[in-house]
Amino acid sequence: MPATHRLSRRHLLVGGGALGAVGMVGAVAGLPGGGETHGDHDASPQLVEFHGPHQAGIATPVQQHLHFAAFDVTANDLAGLVALLQDWTAAARAMTANRPVERVESARRLAPPSDTGETLDLHAARLTITVGLGRSLFDDRFGLADRSPAPLADLPAYPGDVLDPARCGGDLVIQTCSDDPQVAVHAVRNLSRIATGLAAVRWAQLGFGKASATDTAGPTPRNLFGFKDGTANIRGDDADALADHVWAQPSDGSAWMAGGSYLVARRIRMTVESWDRTSLEDQERAVGRTKDVGAPLGAAREHDRVRPHGLPTDSHVRLAHPSLHGGVRMLRRGFSFVDGADELGHLDAGLFFLAYQRDPRRAFVPVQAELSRHDAMSRYVRHTGSSVWAVPPGVGPDGWWGETLLG
């Protein structure tokens, strides 16, 4: 006689059946560690608000772990796509609030659990879940062929691209970030499970970031070249810069994207073995900053003003400087990755570059054109994956991802 069974991080209401209800309920009261028993809503600073005009996970201070998964939609019609996005929204709303994924109806003991369970004792740890739409979604399958926003254009080919088709493209993307790797993995796993029959994972990438700084005032993290990376990045609390460079504006066309952003994701393999055999002076000239404190060459401190024309002409910082690109900036949110070793025994490692921007045609596209041709650092990197995503605006408590396009 199976009874209802609700798995929750806080309330473990265990129905009985053959295994003995009394003993198990007794056990719940003694749940060690993670078993919090206070109210249904947790206002901990370790939760990131899911609702708002913009999706969380963009201007949010960067978490320590990333699980990024691109999907191919297999649903036959618009109704299936809408159902998927609505189910995903509900699950993301729950998980980011530290609640497990639940069914609408009560789960039954003989049915598979509605949540896979590996985060039952864990905190959401600033989990954010962010969704994006790929160019391929705007074909004739869902009647969206004339709704594709102009900034969602395919990227041109660049020198240094060694793109693996198995790491490119996709109809939908989920970016999950948390300070706990198991929480990020859990979110992708449960969303892909919910997608069964409607969408399937096309490719995925895990990454890690700085270990301790959790706010925009923290020290700048170092990339796998050993250099500070992100000194001049847009801060998540700089509303003016976000409006100018990150959030799509109503005047940009495609009104359904207002409040959203565009994400360029590039898997940048770094040939660290070659880099590590390069002298410190050559490393610093390639970057345009010192390795230790991260100061622009010729200056003293990390945040001293960059004078691009005083830097080596092929230095990364000079070539990427906004003054050479009409003042354009991107909000970078990249993560380091190490996917084991390759067949030569070299680290399959690098930067999973994530950059949010108002229009890639005026930001990533021209900047990368310059870098890929002239950047001294480009001798040590290969771009092995590429994708561009329209990241729709955020949702309210009753909203769902994509409603401004599909609702």
Next chain:
Amino acid sequence: MPATHRLSRRHLLVGGGALGAVGMVGAVAGLPGGGETHGDHDASPQLVEFHGPHQAGIATPVQQHLHFAAFDVTANDLAGLVALLQDWTAAARAMTANRPVERVESARRLAPPSDTGETLDLHAARLTITVGLGRSLFDDRFGLADRSPAPLADLPAYPGDVLDPARCGGDLVIQTCSDDPQVAVHAVRNLSRIATGLAAVRWAQLGFGKASATDTAGPTPRNLFGFKDGTANIRGDDADALADHVWAQPSDGSAWMAGGSYLVARRIRMTVESWDRTSLEDQERAVGRTKDVGAPLGAAREHDRVRPHGLPTDSHVRLAHPSLHGGVRMLRRGFSFVDGADELGHLDAGLFFLAYQRDPRRAFVPVQAELSRHDAMSRYVRHTGSSVWAVPPGVGPDGWWGETLLG
């Protein structure tokens, strides 16, 4: 005119040259964040002592991140092998004490930095580095053919093995664990760099563990099946159990291994998509414990006594119970892994099983024989990588890894 240049997490003594010594030295004083300036030795509880009768990283409370790398030795002779192990020991001694890797002589600005630099602002975060020797090292290359300890035997083939040769074997292994993934990766990277010409990475595996518990009294972490895993594990502070089941004893033969241990490493792919479609009742019967609190079926609390004969005959906990294997136990130190998605869009995920034991022939080998044939959980796992390592004893302040065998 390049000057000496020492990269250190604490002392950034920057020589001048073309870039301006005065400005840079000024910057050092203002180093943000991680720039600690107290003494050369850091007695922080976040450091794990490198020296001792046993290597650190075995009985040490489990850290959050793993980078595990197997190497093929390419050195031509015993002198090369000894030099490698001595250089590795020196580098590991430095990194685990929160110091960067340094040359014996002063590094010069025009030479590659002696440390790759990506942890300059980071703390070692309980870094441990543990070395092991593989069976293949005991061939005729280094005159060790008659020194191989008997417990370092190849494992038999088991049902459920789908071993990828690219994930098996090796002459040497480095297990690095830290609460910071970048610190673990940095250690493997610098050790493989030091090994250039003497050894090359054969394969590598990254993993992650529980996010917050850092001591043996913490809650039991959950694996990717969503179940608590390790309830009955040997505690790192249980000296009697360690002596009985983990540390090689002088009476075991191969006196050079006394104080060491044997490590069985298995990459266990979990087919989580199938598992997630299984009912809660079937999941619990396969494991032999409840999913929520982790109590043995029929009992109330996680640490209630397991009565194996009351559990389903094909349950994992019953089949692995010490009472069925002459009382044998292993110290398990596994990490979850997610290596992206496979070609079907399934998570390439599972458990990187690490088990330290006094003699695998009396521990892992018979237990796995039983599990691989009868365990209900084995329907949801495939073993895709396998290796066995002789992990020599620890070293003193002037010692080096392997000295009891090669010194």
